[in-house]
Amino acid sequence: MSSEFTIKRVTAPEIGSRKGGAPIVGLTAYHAHTARIIDPYVDMLLVGDSLGMVMHGYETTVPVPLELMIMHAQAVVRGSTRALVVVDMPFGSYEESPAVAFRNSARVMKETGCGAVKLEGGVHMAETVRYLTERGIPVMGHIGLTPQAVNTIGGFQPRGRFRSEWAAFEADARAVAEAGAFAVVLEALAELLAARITKQIDIPTIGIGASAECDGQVLVLEDMLGLSPRVPKFVKEYAQLGAGIEAAVKSFATDVRTRAFPSAEHTYTMFDDAEGATKKTKMTGS
Numbered sequence: 414m415s416s417e418f419t420i421k422r423v424t425a426p427e428i429g430s431r432k433g434g435a436p437i438v439g440l441t442a443y444h445a446h447t448a449r450i451i452d453p454y455v456d457m458l459l460v461g462d463s464l465g466m467v468m469h470g471y472e473t474t475v476p477v478p479l480e481l482m483i484m485h486a487q488a489v490v491r492g493s494t495r496a497l498v499v500v501d502m503p504f505g506s507y508e509e510s511p512a513v514a515f516r517n518s519a520r521v522m523k524e525t526g527c528g529a530v531k532l533e534g535g536v537h538m539a540e541t542v543r544y545l546t547e548r549g550i551p552v553m554g555h556i557g558l559t560p561q562a563v564n565t566i567g568g569f570q571p572r573g574r575f576r577s578e579w580a581a582f583e584a585d586a587r588a589v590a591e592a593g594a595f596a597v598v599l600e601a602l603a604e605l606l607a608a609r610i611t612k613q614i615d616i617p618t619i620g621i622g623a624s625a626e627c628d629g630q631v632l633v634l635e636d637m638l639g640l641s642p643r644v645p646k647f648v649k650e651y652a653q654l655g656a657g658i659e660a661a662v663k664s665f666a667t668d669v670r671t672r673a674f675p676s677a678e679h680t681y682t683m684f685d686d687a688e689g690a691t692k693k694t695k696m697t698g699s
């Protein structure tokens with residue numbers, strides 16, 4: 414194939430091949446302008462369904478429609494040239510069956526030009542992950558705190574802070590890895606568990622409120638810029654309102670690449686460790 418036909422952007426297989434290598438840097442982007450600013454400094458732009466809460470004022474990500482994800486993803490692809498663009502499949506667009514997931518994911522890929530989709534869930538979504546990846550759709554998994562399940566989980570609390578809960582999360586990670594996901598997001602998992610899962614599976618783990626030992630990190634851009642009204646404990650704020658976005662993103666990227674972020678203050682200890690926290694707290698707590 415002539416070089417004019419090679420893909421210029423970072424690809425999902427390239428991210429997948431970085432297991433144990435240089436840490437992967439990810440940030441969310443919801444529109445063309447911010448995508449353009451942060452694209453040179455990150456490996457991955459995530460069009461997260463958190464845009465429903467951040468941009469549109471929903472209380473959770475549950476109401477986010479597929480069409481909204483497509484519109485924001487089109488803007489992010491137009492605004493960027495090099496990072497891999499990963500688009501979240503919103504609640505209700507993929508859970509029903511692998512075939513429904515394929516139809517909607519293919520629509521996202523065709524209409525946006527993104528390079529991969531992300532979907533939430535572990536063991537119970539493994540069949541769907543396999544179905545998509547075998548049919549040409551790169552999938553990023555997402556386990557731990559899965560915000561689309563907030564109504565069954567009962568809140569946005571960190572997960573896996575009791576050792577008795579570990580086996581289920583480890584099985585989720587193995588299931589999506591074995592099903593063909595090229596990477597998996599570990600959200601708000603106890604630090605020890607996230608580090609342990611990272612050692613157990615052969616695809617990169619991308620931490621958000623997890624561990625510096627993950628193979629990469631992702632944050633919601635507005636959280637790290639200090640623009641969100643209620644910021645989770647795991648967020649380091651890199652800029653106050655009015656400070657330069659570019660400088661903040663550069664600092665974040667350097668911290669991820671040197672594993673300076675996340676430090677202990679941005680991760681979750683165990684409830685059943687002597688040195689760990691002794692009472693249950695919400696995401697914003699310790």
Ligand code: KIV
Pocket residue numbers: 441459460461462463464501555598600621631633
């Ligand atoms: O929707 C989102 O922004 C995400 C990140 C929190 C990983 O899924």
